[in-house]
Amino acid sequence: MWLREVEATLLPPTAVGLGERLRLAGFVPDLPDVYCPRCGESVGPHEATMGGCPACRDAPMPWSRLVRVGAYDGMLAQAIKEAKLTAFRSLARDLGYLVGRRVADAMHEAGVDPRGAIIVPVPTSFVRRIVRGIDHTREMARGAASAMGCTVVVALERRHRPSQTRLTVKARARNVAGSMTRRHGVEISDVGPVVIIDDVKTTGATLREAWRALGGVGMERRWAAVGGVATLTRRRTGVPSI
């Protein structure tokens, strides 16, 4: 215990592992009943079923199930930003590991073996990868795969477009549409679940584009997994973007 205190007092916060930081902040990953299993938005008791919540039930969705660690807020949001903007590789992996644990739980619940899954990271453009010094989503995918005992397939690539961060809902959809393509020669197995992973879901435009580009996977095998789900009001909190 005293060692933990020393660690927390003497070391800069970035040197402390994610699990420890979240524990110190009293963070607990969300249980499945506090968010919609389809769009990932926070819901009240019995507000959502496997068919969705009042907000998404009538909207077509290119995946059958979405898993999140939590709302994009507080310590979780800080960890996600830090992994991305400070090229903090081990933090991105730890975040991915947390996502993977949640996905594995959801798959067990659904009677699906997570070891047979394929994780596909939402791609980062070459320019952004160079500027940031990290492809944090790919690192997250690796962390998730180690939690699930499955493999990562880097199946998508992305053309550079302006950051989605400060755009309106419509502008986001327009900005990301057609930006991703499936990499040549990459095979996706025709059995088992396929999970597209991203750090944050806001409008869902990026995940939609990723599923459009990947294609060729039956609806019941399509999963989406994210660290945090942001509401649109939280979008304007001045998150730095590159």
Ligand SMILES: [Zn+2]
């Ligand atoms: Zn919903």
